[in-house]
Amino acid sequence: MRIALEIWRQRGPGQPGQFVRYEVPDVSEHMSFLEMLDVLNARLVEKGEEPVAFDSDCREGICGTCGFLVNGAAHGPLDNTTVCQTHMRHFRDGDVLRLEPFRAAAFPVLRDLVVDRGALDHVITAGGYVSVRTGSAPEANSILVAKPEADRSMEAAACIGCGACVASCPNASAALFTAAKISHLGLLPQGQPERSIRALSMNAQAIEEGFGHCTTIGECVAACPAHIPLEVISRMNRDFIRAVLTRRDERAPAVTVPVPHPHHRVVLVERAQK
Amino acid sequence: MIERPAALAPSRPALDARIPSGPLSGKWDRRKFEMKLVNPANKRKYTLIVVGTGLAGGAAAASLGELGFNVLSFCIQDSPRRAHSIAAQGGINAAKNYQNDGDSVERLFYDTVKGGDFRSREANVYRLAQLSVNIIDQCAAQGVPFAREYGGALANRSFGGALVSRTFYARGQTGQQLLLGAYQALLRQVAAGQVKLFPRHEMLELVVIDGRARGIVTRDLVSGAVRSHVADAVVLCTGGYGNAFYLSTNARGSNATAIWRAHRKGAFFANPCYTQIHPTCIPRSGEYQSKLTLMSESLRNDGRVWVPKQQGEHRPPDQVPDEERDYYLERMYPTYGNLAPRDIASRAAKVVCDQGRGVGPSGLGVYLDFRDAFERLGRNVLDERYGNLFEMYEQITGEDPHRVPMRIYPAVHYTMGGLWVDYDLQSNIPGLFVGGEANFSDHGANRLGASALMQGLADGYFILPYTVGDYLARGGLAKADTSHPAFRDAEAEVRTRVEKLLGAGGKHPADHFHRELGNLLWNDCGMARTKESLTRALQEIPRVEDAFFKELRVTGSGEELNQELERAGRVADYFELAQLICRDALEREESCGGHFRVEHQTPEGEALRHDDRFAHVAAWEWRGRDEKPVRHEEPLVFESVPLQQRSYK
Secondary structure (H helix, E strand, O other), X not given: OOEEEEEEEEOOOOOOEEEEEEEEOOOOOOOEHHHXXXXXXXXXXXXXXXXXXXXXXXXXXXXXXXXXEEOOEEOOOOOOOOXXXXXXXXXXXXXXXXXXXXXXXXXOEEEOOEEOOHHHHHHHHOOOOOOOOOOOOOOHHHOOOOHHHHHHHHHHHOOOOOOHHHHHXXXXXXXXXXXXXXXXXHOOHHHHHHHHHHHXXXXXXXXXXXOEOOOOOOHHHHXXXXXXXXHHHHHHHHHHHHHHHOOOOOOOOOEEEEEEOXXXXXXXXXXXXX | OOOOOHHHOOOOOOOOOOOOOOOHHHHHXXXXXXXXXXXXXXXXXXXXXXXXXXXXXXXXXXHHHHOOOEEEEEOOOOXXXXXXHHHOOOOEEOOOOOOOOOOOXXXXXXXXXXXXXXXXXXXXXXXXXXXXXXXXXXXXXXXXXXXXXXXXXXXXXXXXXXXXXXXXXXXXXHHHHHHXXXXXXXXXXXXXXXXXXXXXXXXXXXXXXXXEEEEEEEEEOOXXXXXXXXXXXXXXXXXXXXXXXXXXXXXXXXXXHHHHHHHHOOOOEEOOOOXXXXXXXXXXXXXXXXXXXXXXXXXXXXXXXXXXXXOOOOOXXXXXXXXXXXXXXXXXXXXXXXXXXXXXXXXXXXXXXXXXXXXXXXXXXXXXXXXXXXXXXXXXXXXXXXXXXHHHHHHHHOOOOOOOOEEEEEEEXXXXXXXXXXXXXXXXXXXXXXXXXXXXXXXXXXXXXXXXXXXXXXXXXHHHHHHHHHHHHOOOOOOOOOXXXXXXXXXXXXXXXXXXXXXXXXXXXXXXXXXXXXXXXXXXXXXXXXXXXXXXXXXXXHHHHHHHHHHEOOOOOOOOOOHHHHHHHHHHHHHHHHHHHHXXXXXXXXXXXXXXXXXXXXXXXXXXXXXXXXXXXXXXXXXXXXXXXXXXXXXXXXXXXXXXXXXXX
């Protein structure tokens, strides 16, 4: 089949970019989307033109490296599937596809379809872990975890950190990403001692990084390749509000608390640190 | 044998593995007790470089940072969380004996030595089995969401034909969850100021000063800046080299450049010919194929492998009657059947396809059929076990395994060879440590399922943090900084290489040559190797390499994000490595594990070892581009597990 691509080309961070049209006249239905781009790139190099930069690594949908918008949808038209796992049999001869990088203030474009998602690492650095020293762990079966909790924790832990949730959110919020980690650890006994400080610190960091607030639109869930459920955000909000309203951890950062207004609008209330 | 000029004989015994004396079970404790410790107040004065952030590198950097050392952590990916450990599906072995089914450290040790076809070090493997227990404790405490039983205890499954259930797992995403545990531990040290991260940085040189590893030169993959980094020791955990074959189950970015650069600076490369070819991968569909996808071998618990008895069978699989099907694994290995070890199952698939009985458009495939299992267990049970794998298969191939049998074919998956290390995971260059798949240490000639994750984490959490500290505490390190001529020389080498690639002046992208190299290696040094095929490969590879440097085109410049340039640099190194792989395979005149020399097989077609001549590690020394490498030997002594022929009949 013949596919036309309109691809965002941008040489470097902060530089102007534009859409450039390319044709791939002989796409096989068995190719993955990224293999089609490999074919395009090989031909561009043969012609002496610069190939399109895009990130990918495992090409099995687990590493979270790949991702861009295809006709406005993060990872393309298939729900809950990374673009590397999207095969060309889902497209038709003559389709015109517009590829652009994930758009978010916190994800600066590095080149073409490649963005910097370091902000997500910073959110984890703020508290997305259990503070356990190497070698200090108790015997594993001394920590019992009920199967339903373990399963729900695993469901949240499956996040691949690709950033599709941010790219598809009108607020460019990282709520689904942040909440997935908060839920993964908060559902387990191992995560309890730091549950409050984690909710405060990670949310404060997300704001610091330039991610927006969550208004529970749910676009993130449709785009998420790892099937992270929306309920993780409720769980995060609960942990967060509880942490704010109960005794503050002395290490807690100053936070902006979203409080639901009676008229269902979200009003931001600044709480001073004690 | 390759000639070994007497004048070049190394001054110290080059291949002393420094295995502690005493009984096997007490060696690691003894070694730990003999170690010197760094005064806690002095730890902050030391800087360590850790390259790679997979299970081994992430765990090592986190643990060393936690001990108080300053750690610089480098990875080529945009985040440490993306290292290829993340793609491991099946699980991680540990001798916990939670199932009360007779497992023990001794049994895990025994299985691993036997599985490796008696080409690994007993002392290393024993320590690995001992530490497996601590790994599970550590990961559970970090919040790794392992599968649980209803009572809340950890669940296990049997894996890769083991007779005990010792595999811990987190859905089909065990590698992901273990890696995220290590990644989170690493970022905790970043928050504490102990670790500094360098994502999107590629190590392009090792710097050796006064015979010790003292730093690296990197290229910033975003800006193109070439920079030197100095340290008191360097730890490489940069994974395996399966991508030398072009198509493999490795990630696109996985590469051998870091270990190859270290090899060229003097680090010995051990057993490069030991490559693992995994039997259950999705066959390739066309020339454009960029990688191969593994289907967890747990599928072989319920799927039956077959090909038509007749060549040129064109009927759809469901119309081939049972009497015209050859369930060849069940026929050849009645005891283990479809669960025969990876190397054996892979070779059998090649044999039937070479006979012209392969299936699918390319003829390079065999059926993995769940028809009987669906009848016996029902769809619900199978979907619970393999639902995500069925889904993944359908996503890639467009075929529903509920209705048509899967098609599978072997693919390069893991490399047991790697940089030579002693018991302390230190290479023959003092101060250069190597962990995880990048070293050669624990799997011998064949790795068992669910053992790679175990080894990576044992190295990272529980071995390197001790042995690196011991090295530092023994002192003798002179002051060094990046103004040293060795750094300037290394930087110059990097720049020269980058310029050479950019100036090649041809018209084909690096992948074009990489594909050709991969085909060559796969055909001549893949599942079955002969003296003839290896000799041919050793003549052909330099020809393709020449063409590469003449006809390559790298667009763009070195001072920007340039993925063509990254690939070209890695492919250039694969040409040299590929020759070493073939040379090692040619010299090893026996069959063992993943290394099958057609000339050396039993009358039944099984791998035939020659323990009298080859019960040793072959470690290769680089002597320059125009010189033959020198082959050193480290004898392997088997005191606890008697040498025997593997039998899975």
